[in-house]
Amino acid sequence: MGALLRGLVGLILSSVLVTSALAATAPVGGYTVVKAYPHDTAAFTEGLFYRDGFIFESTGLKGRSFIRKWNLETGVSEQERIVDSRYFGEGVVDWKNRLYALTWTDEIGIIYDIDSFERIGEFSYPGEGWALTRDDKRIMMSDGTSFIRFLDPETLKETGRIEVTDHGVPVRNLNELEWVKGELLANVWQTTRIARIDIKTGNVVGWIELAGLLKDAGVTGTQDDVLNGIAYDAVSDRLFVTGKLWPKLYEIKLAPAN
Template sequence: MRRLPLPSLWLAAALVLGACSPSAPARAATPVYGYQVVRTYPHDPNAFTEGLFLRDGFLYESTGLEGASSIRKIVLETGSVENERSISSQFFGEGIVDWKDKLIELTWKNQVGFVYDLDDFEARGEFSYAGEGWALTRDDKRLIMSDGTARLRFLDPETLKEIGGITVTDQGRPVDQLNELEWVKGEILANIWQTDRIARIDPATGKVTGWIDLTGLLPAQDRARADVLNGIAYDAKADRLIVTGKLWPRLYEIKLVAKH
């Protein structure tokens, strides 16, 4: 233990007075939400899920791992793949997002992303960024990108250049390992890598306004083969929130339930 010098008389007195004075009010704990499963959908148990979103009734998913990365358009109710494009084996595919008629994808450590036609997945361009690429989502004006740190970057959706960002904190402490993202009702939801928790984030301040605890969502008998929770998709028209994980055999439509 590092030793501190003895306090002077005035400091000692101040410490005594401070000990006798009323303590500062305790900071309220960040709310925690549980879940209720509404419905399940099939999910490819070989899909190492990196990105997920819903559009026009279809599920779009990106998968990772070198030599196994792909982007897919999937019928949610059946799990059948309508369209798929494999990514070059030199890349580890990461998060995806839609913007107008485009699908935009990150890669993990290559510092390059790809732009595709949303309908046929034909290549339409590339872009670069510093650091790692983990996940993407968007509001109606900008893309939002995670890179594994506590910072979320804002990108111009047309130029794909960084235009700002926020640092995510909970009770003043940075929250890193921000992974798959989804924009839901004016806030950002973020998987925290290697946990069963999702952070609810205020996009203006970066403050975590709540935690979603998904402990126990995947049954124990499926855990042995499956990897971590990762993948959030929201259907605004039907108000459906869907989550899954890497190598999970199912997607789960859930409703949030307040715990405390």
């Protein structure tokens, strides 16, 4: 009886600790919309970044995946590469004169020339590929778990990884990524939030709540049309967000967290 009682007490204490950890979350901040831009409603957005006045975007779904460079103001495509129909396209990032693009479950990444969009090579990685971003020294990759992988930008070999947590609770389903002012921003798949991550520790230092964008975009966010896509214009300090199959891409200004 004593052992049983101790077991029950231990179970209750464990439950209390888990509940407390889940209840403790990083501060949540909002946003204001600065401007809305057109976005292709056929684009199942997986990767997004801004470079030299253009948006670069990669999309998913087999037979419908592409990489595109498009005009921010008009939404008109300037250049496009259809991804081999065998692959479900995922995230994309630039490095020097190259584009690195992931595939979802094939464990293959494709290298393109950034000017011509011609395929010039490939690389491999274990597990799933979800999203990519970079700072000036390394590439960061999400794989749908709570971990962020670090890749050497020249060899594309993994050099390490870190787990993302909010008050000790792993944050899973990390998706599209963007490096912004020394923080890693990450969409969390099937939620309306972006995590602000201290990449040195893996700690979530804050959340950006974007639920209000769904109504304006005319989407539910409950099917395929989930929030996904973050891009940053470092020169003009502009932050852009969108979602899969959304009709708009939004420039937003972040509000202080509560």
